[in-house]
Amino acid sequence: MGPKGRRRGRGARERILSVSQQLFREQGINRTGMDQLCAAAQVSKRTAYQHFTGKDELVAEYLRRFDPSVLSGVFDRTDLTPRERLLAAFDIPPTTPLCPYIAAAVELHDPQHPASQYARDYKKAVAARLADTAREAAAADPEQLGEQLALLIDGAAARTRVLNADAFPTAAAIAAVLIDNAIPATASDDRRREDVSS
Amino acid sequence: MGPKGRRRGRGARERILSVSQQLFREQGINRTGMDQLCAAAQVSKRTAYQHFTGKDELVAEYLRRFDPSVLSGVFDRTDLTPRERLLAAFDIPPTTPLCPYIAAAVELHDPQHPASQYARDYKKAVAARLADTAREAAAADPEQLGEQLALLIDGAAARTRVLNADAFPTAAAIAAVLIDNAIPATASDDRRREDVSS
DNA sequence: TGTTATGTACACCGATCTGTGTGCTTACGG
DNA sequence: CCGTAAGCACACAGATCGGTGTACATAACA
Structure with missing residues (x-):
């Protein structure tokens, strides 16, 4: 239990x-067998089933390893104004096959599945x-704006997957409109970055 | 080939x-076996494979049976103004588990699959x-508005699935903003239906 | 009457899936 | 040096998958 023993594979779990992140995203959950x-992962199947009671648990755990890189990565940028942070959420599609949460919900197809719940x-x-960020930016109705932007992100993710083409710019354009509509022009930052190209 | 014979099951195909529509949507494609x-469908498996070369073809054909009810059902309503038709596209989520096109793209996970292409x-x-409808409504940039509204629909569909809660009202609210922004107030129909409840 | 589609019933194939059972190897801790 | 635990290799169980082969039944048309 303590951080003592265990050296063989240096952390089979x-x-x-780690390979779950790669394979589940590249091939999908259902199409990736435990074998x-x-x-x-260079791990015997026997060992895998000693760390996880089953594939379901593994999938749920796999989903729990994304927050740090995606969620925090955007919201913790103190160098940006709240308004800029809201827009920055649409600049994160470098190599995103599809939001793994949507993929999991569709693939598992069971709302009661632990991964679906997560x-x-x-x-x-x-x-x-x-x-929260919208509230920071003094938006008129922060909850509504948050829900709207979240929908835009999901829409861009789904559409990117189906069309095989990046839909995030479109979503960002909509987001800009919504943000401008929701945040009074008298807000803290009305400095524009129009001509500050590159 | 002709419309002559064939009586046994009165149209096995x-x-x-028909049951594909039901089962693929209720249970998903991968979780629905041919057996x-x-x-x-009360059809022998042998017959099924004489009508379709394989499950892939069946799935592709299954996807091609949605346009009439969904797509045409909204755009062919001549009783609505173009502007109202754009908004009516968000009123169609009566019993929609998830847009089957998104589901198929995610489940099949192969962009080259016939169903994914469709x-x-x-x-x-x-x-x-x-x-087209946006152009009819004299929108400033019809292509952009069309792409934006399409993204909203997909976002609402995906989000409805993941959250298990209807996200179309939120999408409709965004759509209203976009439409108002894109269509000049001097357009043909500026009659509002605010107080015309029920 | 007989031919030809069309369909049925049902066993069956090989592949793949999640998950186990078993015995052997390795490494650390006392 | 020896016990213990973690891991490995590998076969295997049981289920399900997509898809076929075979023999038989029915109906329309000649």
Whole structure:
């Protein structure tokens, strides 16, 4: 239990979760078998099932490893004004096949599945964070703006997947309109970055 | 080939496609086996594979049976002004588990799959129809508005699925803002239906 | 009457899936 | 040095999957 023993594979559990990030995103959850996953993680199947009671638990745990990079990565940028932070949420699609939460909800197809429940919680949390930031930016109705921006993000993610083309710029354009409409022009930052290209 | 013979099951093909609509939507594509599907359609598996070369073809064909009810159902309403038609596209979520095109793209997970390709075509067609209607409504940039509204619809669909709560009202609110911004107030119809409740 | 589609019933194939059972190896801790 | 625990290799169970092969039944048309 303590941080004593255990050296063999230097953290089989970590390796399993690590390759889960890769394989579940690249191939999908259903199309990634435990055999392949364990082989890629250089872990025996027996060991995997000693760390996770089943694939369901593994999938749920896999989903819980995204917040730090995505969610916090945007909202913790103190160098940006709240208004800029809201827009920055649409600049994160460098190599995103599809929001894994949406993918999991669709693939598992069971709202009661632990992973589906977590996906729901996560989406609510993102909307809440957006609402908080909107409130910081002195938006008229922060909750509504947060929910609207969250919908835009999901729409861009889904549409990017189906069309195989980046839909985030479109979403960002809508977001700009909504933000301008919701935040009074007398707000703290009305300095524009129009001509400050590059 | 001709419309002559064939009486046994009175259209096995139709029954197969009919239950596909139900089962693929209720249970998902991957979780619906051909055995179950054929049993529900009261069709022998052998017959099914004489009508469709494989499940892939069946899935693709299954997706092609939605346009009439959804797409045309909204755009062909001549009783509405173009502006109202754009908004009416967000009033169609009576019993929609999830847009089947998004679901298929995620579940099949192969952009080259016939069904995925059709999903792409369909989404483009919807955006084009929205753009046409936007042009009818004298929008400033019809293509952009069409793409934006399409994104809102997809966002509402995805979010409804993940959160298990209807997200179309939020999308409709955004749509109203975008439409008001894009269509000059001097357009043909500036009659409001604010107080005309029920 | 007989031919030809069309469909049925049902066993069956090989592949793949999640999950176990079993015995062997390795490394650390006393 | 020896016990213990973590891990490995590997076969295997049981289920389900997509898809086929085979033999038989029915109905329309000649």
